[in-house]
Amino acid sequence: MKALTANRLTDGEVVFWNQGRWVERFADAELFAEAGPGETAEGHAKAQPTVVIEPYLIDLIEAGELWAPLSYRERLRALGPTNRLDHGKQVEGGDVVEALQHASGAARSTGRVNLIKRK
Amino acid sequence: MYVYDTLDKEFLADRASEFREQVGRRLSGEITEDQFKAIRLMNGLYLQLHAYMLRVAIPYGALDARQMRKLAEIARTYDKGYGHFTTRTNLQFHWIKLADAPDILDELASVDMHAIQTSGNCIRNVTADPFAGATAEEVDDPRVWAEAMRQWSSLHPEFSFLPRKFKIAVTASPKDRTAAKVHDIGLVMKRARDGTLGFEVIVGGGMGRTPYVGSTIREFLPAARLVSYLEAVLRVYNRHGRRDNIYKARIKILVAALGAEEFGRQVEAEWAQIGPESDLPDTELARIRSAFAPTAFETLPARSEAFEAAKAADKALARFARNNVKPHKKPGYAIVEVSLKAIGETPGDASADQMDVIADLAERYGQNDIRVTHEQNLVLPHVKLDDVPAVHAALAAAGIASANINLITDIIACPGLDYCALANARAIPIAQDIAEHFRDQDRAEDVGELKIKISGCINACGHHHVGHIGILGVDKKGEEFYQLSLGGSGAEDAAVGQILGPALPAHRVAEAVDTLVEVYLRERSAGERFLDTFRRTGAAPFKEAVYAGAH
Numbered sequence: 001m002k003a004l005t006a007n008r009l010t011d012g013e014v015v016f017w018n019q020g021r022w023v024e025r026f027a028d029a030e031l032f033a034e035a036g037p038g039e040t041a042e043g044h045a046k047a048q049p050t051v052v053i054e055p056y057l058i059d060l061i062e063a064g065e066l067w068a069p070l071s072y073r074e075r076l077r078a079l080g081p082t083n084r085l086d087h088g089k090q091v092e093g094g095d096v097v098e099a100l101q102h103a104s105g106a107a108r109s110t111g112r113v114n115l116i117k118r119k
Numbered sequence: 120m121y122v123y124d125t126l127d128k129e130f131l132a133d134r135a136s137e138f139r140e141q142v143g144r145r146l147s148g149e150i151t152e153d154q155f156k157a158i159r160l161m162n163g164l165y166l167q168l169h170a171y172m173l174r175v176a177i178p179y180g181a182l183d184a185r186q187m188r189k190l191a192e193i194a195r196t197y198d199k200g201y202g203h204f205t206t207r208t209n210l211q212f213h214w215i216k217l218a219d220a221p222d223i224l225d226e227l228a229s230v231d232m233h234a235i236q237t238s239g240n241c242i243r244n245v246t247a248d249p250f251a252g253a254t255a256e257e258v259d260d261p262r263v264w265a266e267a268m269r270q271w272s273s274l275h276p277e278f279s280f281l282p283r284k285f286k287i288a289v290t291a292s293p294k295d296r297t298a299a300k301v302h303d304i305g306l307v308m309k310r311a312r313d314g315t316l317g318f319e320v321i322v323g324g325g326m327g328r329t330p331y332v333g334s335t336i337r338e339f340l341p342a343a344r345l346v347s348y349l350e351a352v353l354r355v356y357n358r359h360g361r362r363d364n365i366y367k368a369r370i371k372i373l374v375a376a377l378g379a380e381e382f383g384r385q386v387e388a389e390w391a392q393i394g395p396e397s398d399l400p401d402t403e404l405a406r407i408r409s410a411f412a413p414t415a416f417e418t419l420p421a422r423s424e425a426f427e428a429a430k431a432a433d434k435a436l437a438r439f440a441r442n443n444v445k446p447h448k449k450p451g452y453a454i455v456e457v458s459l460k461a462i463g464e465t466p467g468d469a470s471a472d473q474m475d476v477i478a479d480l481a482e483r484y485g486q487n488d489i490r491v492t493h494e495q496n497l498v499l500p501h502v503k504l505d506d507v508p509a510v511h512a513a514l515a516a517a518g519i520a521s522a523n524i525n526l527i528t529d530i531i532a533c534p535g536l537d538y539c540a541l542a543n544a545r546a547i548p549i550a551q552d553i554a555e556h557f558r559d560q561d562r563a564e565d566v567g568e569l570k571i572k573i574s575g576c577i578n579a580c581g582h583h584h585v586g587h588i589g590i591l592g593v594d595k596k597g598e599e600f601y602q603l604s605l606g607g608s609g610a611e612d613a614a615v616g617q618i619l620g621p622a623l624p625a626h627r628v629a630e631a632v633d634t635l636v637e638v639y640l641r642e643r644s645a646g647e648r649f650l651d652t653f654r655r656t657g658a659a660p661f662k663e664a665v666y667a668g669a670h
Contacts, residue, residue: 011216012170050148081537106597
């Protein structure tokens with residue numbers, strides 16, 4: 001399972017793709033079970049250079065009954081800094097935030113690594 | 120303090136206005152991200168994990184109350200009410216919006232501040248002794264030379280696209296508070312027997328992926344010849360630096376490859392060709408020097424009865440005096456270090472309210488002078504001993520009176536993976552864990568000077584290579600691990616630490632530090648710091664204790 005993420009150009013906010021729109025909460029992200037639709041979405045996202053910066057696909061893992069980014073880095077992006085729980089997206093709380101906080105998957109962010117390799 | 124003239128002010132206003140136009144062009148799609156990235160970085164604007172980060176230059180770590188208040192105002196208006204002081208003595212705002220950045224640069228320009236040369240392959244903000252102008256140890260005021268270098272290097276066309284970034288430190292005291300020996304160029308001011316001033320020039324130090332302690336290529340450079348000599352060093356670097364490989368592009372790699380002697384020889388040859396025409400005229404140096412003329416110090420007794428009585432009555436003040444109050448060159452005055460390392464807080468962070476308190480104290484008690492240290496603390500360099508109790512009380516009320524300067528809880532930590540797009544692991548929570556572990560101030564004082572420095576990646580913004588205990592966050596298949604190194608120092612006895620053994624998981628780091636401290640307490644001889652004991656015993660007893668039972 002994958003999701004598509006980027007940073008929004010105007011403010012740097014972490015955003016996720018959902019059916020052609022960018023949403024701020026990972027809980028609202030579109031999940032791609034197949035590679036094809038994810039890559040198609042990535043292609044559309046790259047055609048929006050005045051909306052987002054550097055879109056890339058991230059791998060997800062099951063976290064309880066929900067999905068969470070596999071890499072720790074991506075979970076931090078989806079939550080906010082761990083030294084300030086009053087900052088970032090985690091402030092809103094909720095099931096998905098809690099699932100992300102307790103997810104234990106460990107891997108490099110493959111989407112990010114691919115992005116760096118392409119440069 | 121150096122005061123910007125009309126030309127400086129107009130330049131900053133123009134630069135901010137230019138950036139506003141460039142941001143507009145990026146937002147409209149007229150220029151691409153690749154084209155814009157170089158422009159935003161030249162103005163200190165990075166894209167980090169959660170938002171843009173703006174790195175504001177604090178030249179040689181010196182600022183006044185008006186500037187500190189402006190930083191507080193920006194923190195409140197455009198960020199989340201705080202700022203992060205860095206090991207480059209700059210200030211980073213971590214939650215900036217691109218669309219706000221032009222307004223912020225305007226705000227900064229209104230108080231003679233900017234974010235120029237806080238990124239990119241140029242000469243970065245010069246580090247100077249935070250005790251400059253206040254300590255009796257110095258042979259001259261290093262700010263004069265730091266300011267001269269700032270003016271010389273700002274937008275210098277020849278040195279704006281170096282092979283890699285370039286960092287210079289200058290100190291005029293034998294006690295080095297600038298980490299001069301691990302800078303690209305470290306300058307240590309000395310006075311010759313005939314009274315003339317000069318610099319020992321140390322080149323090729325650095326941290327990052329390949330740490331080096333710099334080599335002295337000139338024992339004594341007459342002070343007036345500084346600029347031409349720096350030009351010669353940079354020309355040799357610019358000519359031969361490895362532009363083909365980012366990991367080998369810093370001057371330290373060139374100096375190591377050529378050998379310090381050959382590098383020095385090439386510099387001398389280049390310097391001979393440049394001649395003295397490039398040096399600053401005496402009149403210009405005198406003009407700069409006049410900006411740092413000592414403000415009026417009162418004639419006071421060396422001992423303040425009020426301060427002594429207050430210390431006797433207040434244990435917290437006495438502890439603060441032992442650890443944070445340092446001798447001043449003038450009788451009756453003190454240098455007060457303000458720790459930004461309260462237990463449980465983020466090293467180097469200051470809230471907008473705390474910044475305002477510092478500004479008020481500087482104005483009321485400290486001759487309107489504030490310094491930032493590369494150890495992520497602040498300094499009020501000129502406080503009357505009589506006023507130290509009032510300053511301490513105000514700091515305590517603001518939560519910034521931690522009496523822990525140079526102690527085990529005075530930990531350097533980079534922002535790490537909590538914020539930084541380059542990091543592999545978090546640094547801040549490790550610092551918080553260790554600080555919590557050593558919350559007992561009596562124990563921390565018993566342990567004495569112990570510098571822990573933590574970086575979240577090999578780029579070493581947290582100076583882990585030169586920590587008495589250095590901690591480097593590494594990524595092991597996506598999990599955060601921490602590699603310990605011992606015996607480093609960024610001071611006059613500079614050394615790169617030795618890796619102790621296999622990296623540890625996050626939850627074992629504070630416990631391992633505790634073990635290291637116990638070994639030190641067991642092994643130390645009278646008067647030995649942790650570093651001294653380590654240097655005497657070597658790594659063996661420390662390694663044995665930390666990895667006991669690990670096979």
